[in-house]
Amino acid sequence: MKLNAHEIEHRLADFNELLRAKGLKVTQQRLVIFRALQESHGHLTAEQVHGAVAKDNPTLSLSTVYATLETLVEIGALAEITMDDGKKLFDRTTSAHHHFVDIDTGAVSDLEDSDAIKLDLKSLARKGYVIEKARVTVYGRAKK
Amino acid sequence: MKLNAHEIEHRLADFNELLRAKGLKVTQQRLVIFRALQESHGHLTAEQVHGAVAKDNPTLSLSTVYATLETLVEIGALAEITMDDGKKLFDRTTSAHHHFVDIDTGAVSDLEDSDAIKLDLKSLARKGYVIEKARVTVYGRAKK
DNA sequence: AGCCGAATTCGGAAGAATTCCGAAATCGGT
DNA sequence: ACCGATTTCGGAATTCTTCCGAATTCGGCT
Ligand SMILES: [Mn+2]
Ligand SMILES: [Mn+2]
Ligand SMILES: [Zn+2]
Ligand SMILES: [Zn+2]
Numbered sequence A, B: 001m002k003l004n005a006h007e008i009e010h011r012l013a014d015f016n017e018l019l020r021a022k023g024l025k026v027t028q029q030r031l032v033i034f035r036a037l038q039e040s041h042g043h044l045t046a047e048q049v050h051g052a053v054a055k056d057n058p059t060l061s062l063s064t065v066y067a068t069l070e071t072l073v074e075i076g077a078l079a080e081i082t083m084d085d086g087k088k089l090f091d092r093t094t095s096a097h098h099h100f101v102d103i104d105t106g107a108v109s110d111l112e113d114s115d116a117i118k119l120d121l122k123s124l125a126r127k128g129y130v131i132e133k134a135r136v137t138v139y140g141r142a143k144k
Numbered sequence C: 001a002g003c004c005g006a007a008t009t010c011g012g013a014a015g016a017a018t019t020c021c022g023a024a025a026t027c028g029g030t
Numbered sequence D: 001a002c003c004g005a006t007t008t009c010g011g012a013a014t015t016c017t018t019c020c021g022a023a024t025t026c027g028g029c030t
Helices: A005-021 A028-039 A046-054 A062-074 B005-021 B028-039 B046-054 B062-074
Strands: A079-082 A088-091 A098-102 A108-111 A117-119 A129-142 B079-082 B088-091 B098-102 B108-111 B117-119 B129-142
Touching: A005 A028, A028 A046, A028 A062, A046 A062, A046 A088, A062 A079, A062 A088, A117 A129, B005 B028, B028 B046, B028 B062, B046 B062, B046 B088, B062 B079, B062 B088, B117 B129
Parallel strands: A098 A129, B098 B129
Antiparallel strands: A079 A088, A098 A108, A117 B117, A129 B129, B079 B088, B098 B108
16 A cells, blocks of 8 residues: 555656656655655545645645646646545556445555456447546445 | 337336335426436436426426435436546436446446456455445547 | 425525636746 | 746635525325
8 A cells, every 4th residue: 555665765756757857847846745645545635635745834735736736647647536426536556557445434445456357448449439448446345 | 328208208107106115205306307317318417407407397496406316316216427527427327337438528328238347346355345336437539 | 175294496505626816936947 | 146937825716516494395184
């Protein structure tokens, strides 16, 4: 779930490079927000990101968090998913993957690749369409 | 996609029964709203439902549409899905099924059962969890 | 067919998440 | 260090949805 310190620093370094490659400025806000996601369990709302960075960055505004997260999704540094309640979560994992949702708590976690999910994208294509991606969401509840 | 007139009347009859079985009143608003979904392509926003019924029911309010759709989902007469933009669609099909989304237009259609999607729910279960459901969304764009 | 109480609907206000805006601050190339 | 473009800030605006109290409708009963 959580990344180790070394992996986080590695990702920060890559993120720096990515910003430069895209011609974007390396701002404190971008670094802090990206780091908050790497240090989290992986899926946070904008509000949660804002809360996570607030202690060390009390002036970092919520509107900057929103704008920054949007930028980071655009450049492929983060991904974005929408939950059933309509709220958006930002996802530190950008490669294609699927999700597990705890129905009671809303907690989201990543499903690792396995042969439990088999999607034949070729035959799923509607006539005249090209498939871009396919996403699976599995919902469950903790046994009590 | 669209249902024939006979099927729609059959569903309306079942819907009447369901309301009574649940001890709910059979109101004009409920009938009209449920019918609008049966006569549609299958997936509508509350706003679209309101628009669809407006001509014949100019006083049927949007807040009633919202309240009614919520009730109909609760009793299992309709289903509800949330799109990536956070907007909710009401779905005339209540049995488990998957969706295809046209990325450019947002148009949603149902994927029919096929062996192109294989989910092994047993092995997807997180430790200590019981799977309740799994949903697949396939995204594509029309070839130009 | 009319009455009555509970459920439902109405219209508008309120709420919540997100986006937009103009002004101030910051970044990075020179 | 300077300067211009980009980014950030704080608050207002927007959009979708829910909430609220008052009015209406439904359906069981007579
Ligand atoms: Mn690397
Ligand atoms: Mn039937
Ligand atoms: Zn994820
Ligand atoms: Zn559907």
